[in-house]
Amino acid sequence: MDFEPDYSKYTLIELLDASVSIDPKKYPERAKRLDDEIARRTSAALEENTQVPEQPPELRLEFRGSAREYFRIWIVNLCLTLLTLGIFSAWAKVRKKRYLYSHTILGDTPFQYLARPIPILKGRVIAAVGFLAYYASTHFITSLLPYVLGAGLIGAPWVIVRSAAFKARYSAFRNMTLHFDGGYLGAAKVLYAWGVIPVIVIGMMFNWPGKPVIVGIASAIFGLSYPWWIRRLKKFIVEHTSYGGKKGTFSATGGQFFNIYFISGLIILAVVIPSGALAAILFASTKKAWLSTYLFATPLYAGYVLAFAYLRAHSGNLVWNHTRLGPLYFQSALRSGDLLKLYVTNALAIVVSVGLLIPWAVMRTIKYRADHTWVMQEGDLSEFQGSDMTAVAAVGAETIDFFDVDLSL
C-alpha cells in the first residue's frame, strides 16, 4: 500500500515525530517533503514571534477636563487675581496648571503639577521689571536702550534654561519628575546660532537699521536660517530633558522644518498677491481707500490664520513624531483644517461671549491635541529608573531657594 500522506495537515509535533521515524533511504522523496514542511512551519512560527513586538502596546492618552469645571476654576482665580492687582496670579497659575495636568491621563494615571506659587511670583516680578526697563528705554529714556538690549542678550539663555528646568522639575508622572540638565553655555550656543542674533541686536544698539543694505542682508540670513534655528532650539530642549534617567532624542532635520515654513510662506503669498491686486484695481476705479483697505486686510488676515494653522499642525507633528524617550515614542496627527476650524470657532465664541467661553476653548483645544497624539511603548516601562533627583517628595520638602524661579509666564 502506497499512500501519499498530506503533511500540511500534521501538527509540528507530529511532523517532527514522523521525521524521526521515517527511513530516508526507503522514502527519499517523502523525507524531503517532510523536511521542507518542517522548515516552512518553523520559519512561519519565527516570523509570527517577531511580528508581536512590531505592534507595541499603546499607553492611552486622554484629556478628561470638563469646560464647566474649568470655568469655575478659571473665573474664581481670575477674580482673585484682579482683586489683588495681579499678585494672586501666581497662585492662579498653580491651580489652573494642576487642573490641566491632573486631567491629562496617560495609561490610566494622571500627570501632576507640583510647582509652588512663590517661585512663580518671583519670576513674574523679574519679568515685569525687565519689561518695564524695556518699555521705559523705548518710550522715554532712549539712551538706556543699548544697555537694556545688551542685558537681554546676556539674560536670554538663562531665561530659556531656567524655565525649561522649572517646567521639567515640577511635572511628574507616576511619582517621578522630569529633569532638565541644559546649561547656560549650551543654551547660549544654540540661541545665538552662528552669531546671527547678536549681530542683529548689536546692530539695533548702534542704529544700523538706518542702513537698508545691512538690514536687508541680516533679515535674509535670519529668515533663511530660521527653520534650522528652531530645530536647534527644539533639539536642545528635548535632548536635555530626561525622565527616569532616560534622555529624549530628537531626529527631525532642519530641511523638514524648512519645508513647513516655506509652505506657510507660500500660503500667505498665495493670498496676498491676488487680494492685493484686486484691492489695487478697486482703488484705482473707485478711489475709496477704506473699501480697498478692508478688501485687502480681510483676506490677508484669513491667509495669516490659515498659514498659522498649517504651521502649528505640521511643526507639532514633526516635533512629536521625531521625539523618543527611552522605550516611548510618539505619533501626532494634527490636521491643519481641524486646527483652522478650532481657531476660528474659538475666536468667534470668545468674542461673542465677551471672554466667558475662554475656558471652553482651552478645554476643547487640549482635548483635540490629546485625541490626536498616541504614546507607543516599545519595551518595558521599568527601563525608567527613578532617583533622589526625580523624587516628588523632595520637591515639597525643599526650602524655596533663590534661583528657583519660573520665567516661562
Add this chain to the structure above:
Amino acid sequence: MITIEGQYFDGRQPISVQARMDFEDQEVTLTAGSFSERYATLDLKVSPRIGLTNRFITLPTGGQLACADQAFLNSLPQESPSEGPVAWLEERWGIALACVAVIFCTLLAAYFFGLPAAAERIAARIPIQTEQSLGRQALTWLDQKGWFKPTNLDFDRRKIITEGFDGLRADLPLRDYYRLEFRSSAFLGPNALAFPGGIIVITDDMVKSAETTEEVLSVLAHEIGHVELRHTMRSVLQNSVVAVAAAAVTSDAASLSVAVAGLPTLLAKTKYSRGFEAAADDYAFRLLKQKGYSPAAFASMMERLSKKYEKETSAFTYISTHPLTAERVQRARDAAVK
C-alpha cells in the same frame, strides 16, 4: 478603621501597583502586593483637591498613592493647606456667577473711571521733561525720513501765527516747554500734531486752509490742550495698564487665537483717544474765549476741512486722525454762544 484603595507608585519605576491603605488611630498601613509598610498618619501629605480628579498621598518613604477624591482625605495633613479655601470657592456655581459680576463691574469701573483718574494724577506728578527727548527724536526722525519738508510759508505769515501762539500759551503752567514748528507735508495734508514734551507741528496746508489767523489759532489751542492735559503720558499709562489687564484675562486664550488678545486693547485705545480729543476741544474752547477769540472759528475750520477732504482718498488727513462729527462742531458753536 477606614480603608482607601488606589495605585501605589514607589518612585523608582513608573509602574503602578494595586494597593490599599488602612487607617487606624494614629497609624496607617500600606499594603501593595506582598509589600507592607506602617507610617504615622501625621507624616502623610495629601495633594490639594482639584475638580473631581484623583488625589495623591505622599508617603514619608517617598512613595505615593493615587486615589479617588473623598471627604476623608481633607482630614489628613495637606501638602498645600492654603489651596483648600480656593478649592472650596471653585466648587460652587453661585460663587462663580458672583465672580463674573465682580469681574465685569471691576473692569468697567476701572476702565471708565479708575484708570483715567489714576493716570491723570500720576501724569501730573511726572515732569514733562521726561517726554522731551522722545518728542525731539520723533521730530528729527520724521524730518530725516522726508515725511516733513521745510515750510514754504513766508516769514510774515509765520510771525503772525507765532505771536498769536505765544499769546495763547503766555500764562499756562507748561508755557516754557512749548515749541511751534512749521512744516510742509504732502503726506499728512492739512494737519497739526502735538509731540511728546510740548513740540507742536502745524503743516502748511493747514495754515493755507484757514481763512483767518483766528482759525489757525483755534487748531493750535486744541493741540495746546493735548500738551497741557498731558495726554501723551496719560495714554501711555492707560494703554499699558489695559494691555497688561487684557493679557491677564486672555492669557489662556492667547495661544489659541492671536486675534483675541489684541482686540480689547485696540478697542480701549480707540475709546480713550476719542475721550482725549473731546477733552482737548473743551480745553481749547475755554482758552480761546479767555484770550478773546471765538470757538466758532474752530467750528468753521472743521467744516471747511471736512467739505474739502470728504472726497479725498488719503487716509492721513486731519479728519481721520481727529474724527469730525457734527457733534464736535455743534459743541464749538455752543461754547461760542455761552
